[in-house]
Amino acid sequence: MPLWNTVRSRSVFFAKLSFKRSKLATNRFNSTSTAALLLQKNLALRNHALYNYENDTLRCTVLDSKGNMTTPSMEIKRDELISTHGLLPRDLRKIEKSRKNDLVPSLLVRENSILISLLTIRALVKCDAVILFDSMGISLESRAHTNFLTDLKARLRNQEGNGITKDPLPYEFRALESIFISALSNLGAEMKVHLTVTRGILQDLEYGITRDKLRFLLVQNKKLSIFHKKAALMGEMIDDLLQQDDELCEMYLTSKKAGKIRDKDDHAEIEMLLETYYSHVDEIVQTVRNMMTNVKTTEEIINIILDAHRNQLMLLGLRFSIGLLALGASIYVASLYGMNLENFLEEGNIGFPLITIACAFLMALIFAHSIRQLHRIQKMTLMGSQRSQLK
Structure with a gap:
């Protein structure tokens, strides 16, 4: 149990x-x-933070003609957006596939709207409304986004003033100006960060060259290259737009809505606006290019220094080899007389000093001759080609 x-x-x-x-x-x-x-x-x-594939909608924020914001982050159907604003299905492809690090900017002019994708800003500008697409990685409460919305609202409402406070530009140009100002502000802030970090690394390299500093310089140089490409693409977009007179005339959405027909060369306002921001972008590009040149020059100087140190180590190894050769020759002579053979020198008293002096003289002679030949080879590498041409 x-x-x-x-x-x-x-x-x-x-x-x-x-x-x-x-x-x-x-x-x-x-x-x-x-x-x-x-x-x-x-x-x-x-x-798919911007484009909802299940409901076929895009998240966006709409500002009316007075600069007032409607419901933030509202959902607009893709088909409705295309039919209402006269867009093509391929126009929204870049907006739908938007990413945080989208380097290639674009500006498309349509019948009654302007679709712009610039850095982190993607917007559809009309003559009486602005539709901001909520880009991935940009929070609505972020400081940059808040400053951009505040500036955009202020510029869109500036038409209601009188006298000096009234902005003479039409609604769509004021919206584009705010977008370019925000993009250039973010671009300038990012440039300052890159330049500060790069200058710090270059100053540290002046006091000593280490592996970690070179690795940091390589990483920062890659970041500078990416930033330079981003700024250069932005400048190329503006420059290509300035070369197209018909596109510049089509950007006057307010005039087209009022029925005013503009001449092909009548686009002074938008041309001056784009040239101003092109000069700012070009300044940023030149500043970053100069910094990249400084980095490249520093890398070349570091390579020269490392090559010189490497050559010094090689010369030091050759000197040791020459010394060992001379010592081996003297030891060889001494070993011959150290054998248990009769050589008629051990009978006298001068045999040991004589052999010692002879071995030392032979070692010094071989060492001096080898060092002289090494110096001749060094001089030939520097001056030999010129002397051969003169002869």
Whole structure:
């Protein structure tokens, strides 16, 4: 009877243990599946933060003709956006596929709207409204986005003033001006950060060249190259737009809505506006290019210094080799007389000093001759080509 109770208690214990293990495995599986679902959802939201593929809508913010904001981050259907504002389906492709680090800017002029994608700003500008597409990675509460919205509202409302406070530019140009100002402000702030970090690395390299400093310089040089490409593409976009007179005339949306027909060369306002910002972008490009030139010059100087140190180490190794050669020659002579052979020198008293002096003289002669030949080779590498041309 006690044996039966013991067996029964053990079976109950193992049953409870297996139940706990199965329950623990189930909980782990549920937690893993939940984490996988959350990760998949976050990736979907990250990849499609602007364009909702399920509902075929885009998230955007609309400002009216008075600069007042309607419902922020509202959903607008893609088909409605295309039909209402006279767009083509391919025009929204860049907006739908927008990413945080989109380097290539674009400005498309349509019948009654202007679609612009500039750095982190993507907007549809009309003669009486501005539609801002909520770009990925830009929070509505971020400082840059808040400053941009504040400046955009102020510029759109500036038409209501009188006298000096009234902005003579039409609605669409004021919106474009605010977009360019925000983009250039962000571009200038990013440039200052890159220049400050690069100058710090270059100053540190003046006091010592280490592996970590060179690695930091390489990483910063790559960042400078990416930033230079971003600014250069922005300047190329503005420059290409300035070369197209018909596109500049089509950008007068207010005049087209009023029925005013403009001449092909009648686009002084928008041309002056774009030239102003092109000069600012070109200044940023030249500043970054000069810094990249300084980095390249520093890298060349570092390579020259490292080559010189490498050559010094090679010369030091050659001198040691020459010394060992001379010492080996003297040891060879001494070893011949150190054999147990009769050489008629051990009978006299001058044999040992004579052999010692002869070996030392032979070692010095070989060493001096080899060093002289090494110096001749060094001079030939520097001046030999010129002397051969003169001869």
